[in-house]
Amino acid sequence: MTLNKNLKNIFLVVFTTLALSACSTAKKSADIDGDVYTGKETVEYLAAGVPDRVFFATNKSSLTTASRATLRKQATFLRKNKNLNVTIEGHADERGTREYNLALGERRANAARDYLMTYGISGKRISVISYGKEKPVNPKSSPLSWSQNRRSVTVKVN
Amino acid sequence: MINGKTYNLILIQLKCYKDNVKRILYIIIFNLVFLNHLQALIEVDITRGNLDPLPIAVSPLHVDIKSENYEGIKIKDLGSNISKIIENNFRGTGLFNPLKKEAFVQKPDIAHLKPRFEDWRLIKAQALVTGKLLIKDQKLKVEFRLWDLTAAQEMTALAFTTTPSNWRRVAHIISDKIYERLTGEEGYFDTRIIYVAESGPKDQRVKKLAIMDQDGSNNKYLTLGNELVLTPRFNPTNQMVTYMSYFRNMPRVYLLDIETGTQEVVGNFPGMTFAPRFSPDGKKIIMSFAKDGNSDIYTMDLDTRVVERITDHSSIDTSPSFSPDGKFIAFNSDRSGLQQIYVMRSDGSNVKRITFGKGIYGTPVWSPRGDLIAFTKMHKGRFYIGVMRIDGTGERLLTENYYQEAPSWSPNGRVLVFYRETKAGEKGEGFSAKLWSIDITGYNERRISTKTDASDPSWSSLLSK
Numbered sequence: 001m002t003l004n005k006n007l008k009n010i011f012l013v014v015f016t017t018l019a020l021s022a023c024s025t026a027k028k029s030a031d032i033d034g035d036v037y038t039g040k041e042t043v044e045y046l047a048a049g050v051p052d053r054v055f056f057a058t059n060k061s062s063l064t065t066a067s068r069a070t071l072r073k074q075a076t077f078l079r080k081n082k083n084l085n086v087t088i089e090g091h092a093d094e095r096g097t098r099e100y101n102l103a104l105g106e107r108r109a110n111a112a113r114d115y116l117m118t119y120g121i122s123g124k125r126i127s128v129i130s131y132g133k134e135k136p137v138n139p140k141s142s143p144l145s146w147s148q149n150r151r152s153v154t155v156k157v158n
Numbered sequence: 159m160i161n162g163k164t165y166n167l168i169l170i171q172l173k174c175y176k177d178n179v180k181r182i183l184y185i186i187i188f189n190l191v192f193l194n195h196l197q198a199l200i201e202v203d204i205t206r207g208n209l210d211p212l213p214i215a216v217s218p219l220h221v222d223i224k225s226e227n228y229e230g231i232k233i234k235d236l237g238s239n240i241s242k243i244i245e246n247n248f249r250g251t252g253l254f255n256p257l258k259k260e261a262f263v264q265k266p267d268i269a270h271l272k273p274r275f276e277d278w279r280l281i282k283a284q285a286l287v288t289g290k291l292l293i294k295d296q297k298l299k300v301e302f303r304l305w306d307l308t309a310a311q312e313m314t315a316l317a318f319t320t321t322p323s324n325w326r327r328v329a330h331i332i333s334d335k336i337y338e339r340l341t342g343e344e345g346y347f348d349t350r351i352i353y354v355a356e357s358g359p360k361d362q363r364v365k366k367l368a369i370m371d372q373d374g375s376n377n378k379y380l381t382l383g384n385e386l387v388l389t390p391r392f393n394p395t396n397q398m399v400t401y402m403s404y405f406r407n408m409p410r411v412y413l414l415d416i417e418t419g420t421q422e423v424v425g426n427f428p429g430m431t432f433a434p435r436f437s438p439d440g441k442k443i444i445m446s447f448a449k450d451g452n453s454d455i456y457t458m459d460l461d462t463r464v465v466e467r468i469t470d471h472s473s474i475d476t477s478p479s480f481s482p483d484g485k486f487i488a489f490n491s492d493r494s495g496l497q498q499i500y501v502m503r504s505d506g507s508n509v510k511r512i513t514f515g516k517g518i519y520g521t522p523v524w525s526p527r528g529d530l531i532a533f534t535k536m537h538k539g540r541f542y543i544g545v546m547r548i549d550g551t552g553e554r555l556l557t558e559n560y561y562q563e564a565p566s567w568s569p570n571g572r573v574l575v576f577y578r579e580t581k582a583g584e585k586g587e588g589f590s591a592k593l594w595s596i597d598i599t600g601y602n603e604r605r606i607s608t609k610t611d612a613s614d615p616s617w618s619s620l621l622s623k
Contacts, residue, residue: 059492059496059497061451094561094579095536095539095561096497096520096536097477097490097497097520097521097534097536097563097564098388098389098563098564098613098614099389099432099433099446099476099477099490099520099521100474100476100477100490100492100497100520102402102409102430102432102433102446102448102476103432103446103448103453103474103476104474106430106448106451106453107451107452107453107474109451110450110451111451113451114451128451129407129409129430130409130430130448131386134363134386134388135361136360136361137361138361139359139360139361139582139585139586139589140582140583140584140585140586141560141581141582141583141589
C-alpha cells in the first residue's frame with residue numbers, strides 16, 4: 001500500500017538520522033567529556049602505562065577523576081624513581097587573553113603538583129612553569145584542539 | 159590673545175637611539191607668525207566618527223637649489239618624500255582626505271610664498287600645506303605653512319633645524335602641528351610602537367621584541383628570538399621598556415634600556431612575574447607574581463627596590479594598569495568566578511568590580527586622558543575591543559572579531575592599537591597575528607603594516623614633547 005510504503009520511507013529516514021547523530025555524539029564523548037579532553041592523541045608516557053599529561057575544562061584548574069588517576073600513576077612512578085625530578089608545564093588554550101592565560105597555566109601546573117605532593121612526592125622534586133597559550137600542542141583552531149591544549153604536562157628534568 | 163610678530167623659540171630635545179650611543183639632537187622651531195585666534199577658521203571635530211574627511215592638499219616641499227648632498231639622502235626627492243609621510247599620516251586618521259598631486263595648481267615654491275586661494279578652492283581643497291627645505295653645512299632646515307583656503311589666510315607656520323638624517327621625524331612633527339591646529343587635540347605621529355615580532359609555525363613561534371615608528375618605518379629588533387618574549391611596555395619617557403622574558407626558562411619581568419641595550423630582571427621573585435607596566439611617573443613597575451598557583455599584584459620601586467604587595471586574594475589578579483594620576487589601579491580578576499575588571503586605590507584598598515555586562519572581561523588599560531578604560535571582552539566565542547567610563551558605565555564595543563586583545567592607547571587618547579589573530583587549520587595553516595588600530599569613535603579600523611606577524615603592541619608617548 002502507498003501509505004504503508006510512505007510510512008516505511010519515513011521510518012527509514014528517521015532511523016538513519018538517529019543512527020548518524022548517535023554516531024557523531026559517540027565519537028565526541030569518546031574524546032571530550034564536558035569540555036575536558038579524554039582521548040590519547042597527544043599523550044606521551046613517562047614510562048609504560050604512565051601518561052605524562054592531564055587535561056582541564058575551559059577556565060578551570062580542577063582535576064577530573066581521570067586526571068587524578070593519571071597523577072596517582074605518576075606518583076607511583078616517581079616513588080619508584082627516587083632520583084628523578086620533574087617540571088610540570090601548565091598550558092591554556094588560545095581563547096583567552098595572554099596575561100590571564102599565563103596565570104591560568106600556573107594554576108593548572110600547581111594543581112597537578114599539589115596532587116602529586118599529597119601522594120608523598122616531595123615538592124622539592126617538582127618545579128612548575130606556565131606557558132599560558134604560547135605553546136599549543138595542537139595548532140588547529142577547533143574545540144577539540146583547544147581541549148588538548150588545556151593541559152599540564154609532567155616532564156623529566158634529569 | 160597673542161598678536162604681533164615676535165619670534166618664539168622652542169627647543170625640542172630629541173633622543174637618538176642609533177648605535178646605542180646617547181646622542182642628543184636639537185630641533186629648533188621658530189614660530190614664524192602668530193595667529194589671530196579670534197577669527198573662525200576651519201576646525202575638524204574628532205569626537206565622533208568622521209564620514210566627511212577634510213580635503214587637504216599637501217604640496218611637495220620646495221627643495222632649495224643651494225642644497226648640498228648629504229650621505230644617504232636623495233636631496234631631489236626629499237621634498238616630496240616629506241609630503242608623502244604627512245599625507246600618509248593624515249589619511250590614517252580618517253579625518254583628512256589628502257588630494258592627488260596631479261590636480262595641484264601651483265608650483266611648490268610659489269604656493270609657499272602665497273597661494274592663489276581661489277585656484278586651490280577649485281580643486282575642492284579646504285586646507286593647504288606648503289613648505290621648503292634646505293640642506294647646508296650638515297644641517298636640514300625645513301619650513302612649512304598651513305593655509306585655510308576658505309578664509310584665505312595662513313593658520314600656522316613653523317621652521318625647524320635639525321640633522322638631515324632626522325627628516326622622517328620632521329615630517330611627523332609637521333603632521334602633529336597641523337593635526338593640533340586643525341583639531342585642537344595633541345597629535346600622535348611623532349611616536350613609536352614597541353611590539354612582539356612573530357615568525358615560524360604556530361606551535362613553534364619565534365618571538366622578538368621590535369620597535370618601529372608609528373607608521374611602520376625604522377623597524378628594529380631588540381632581541382634575537384632565542385627566548386620567548388611577551389608584553390613590552392614603554393616607560394613615560396620612552397627610553398625604558400618593561401617586558402616578560404623566558405630567558406633561561408625562568409619567566410620573569412625584565413627592564414630594558416633601549417639606548418644602551420642593557421637589561422635586568424625586575425626584583426628577586428621566587429616564581430613567575432608577568433603582566434608588567436610602568437607607573438605614570440615611571441618610578442615603579444606594577445606586575446603580577448605567581449606563587450603556588452595564585453597570582454597577585456605587586457609593585458617594585460625602581461630606585462629603592464622596595465617591593466609592595468597590592469592585592470592578596472586566592473583568585474587570579476593580573477593585567478594591572480595605573481590611572482594617569484597614579485591614584486587608582488584597574489586590574490583583571492576572576493574572584494567572582496570568571497575574569498572581570500576591578501578598580502582599586504593604588505594602595506590596594508577599596509576594590510570595586512566595574513564590569514557586569516554579559517561575557518568576560520580582560521586587559522583593562524587606563525586612557526592617558528584618565529576618562530576611559532579600554533578592555534578586551536569575550537562573549538559567545540567572539541572577542542571585542544571596547545571602552546567604558548572608569549566606573550564601568552557607558553560601555554562601547556568598538557570592534558568584534560574571532561580573536562583580538564591587548565589594546566594600547568595613542569598618547570592623545572583618541573586611537574587604540576591592538577593585535578588580532580586568525581583561525582588556524584589542521585596544521586596551523588592560515589594563522590596570522592597582525593596589529594590593528596581603531597578610533598575610539600568605533601570608526602577608521604586599520605591594519606598597521608609590520609614586516610612580520612606582530613602582537614602585544616604598546617604605543618609610546620610623543621617623542622618631542
